[in-house]
Amino acid sequence: MKPSLLLLAALGGAALAGGMLQQPAPAQAAAPIYPWCMQPSGRWGPDCYYATIEQCRAAASAVGFCYQNPAFTPNPVPAPGRRAR
Structure with a gap:
């Protein structure tokens, strides 16, 4: 195998491994919905x-x-007699 192809294969493998090790980003909190609009x-x-x-x-x-x-x-508002969990 040519040295350039070997280097390319090694870099590609490292990139894939690095992508697998990344943690998924935490979900963003939903933006609040306010009661009044202008x-x-x-x-x-x-x-x-x-x-x-x-x-x-x-x-x-x-x-x-x-x-x-x-x-x-x-x-x-929870119904009377029932507790929110």
């Missing part, structure tokens, strides 16, 4: 990063309007 005028997308209507109104003053985030669902 729709700026003159832009196409809403900003849904507000925990209270007051925060949203302060950010939206003179540049847009606020509305409840349709994707937001509050934490469910």
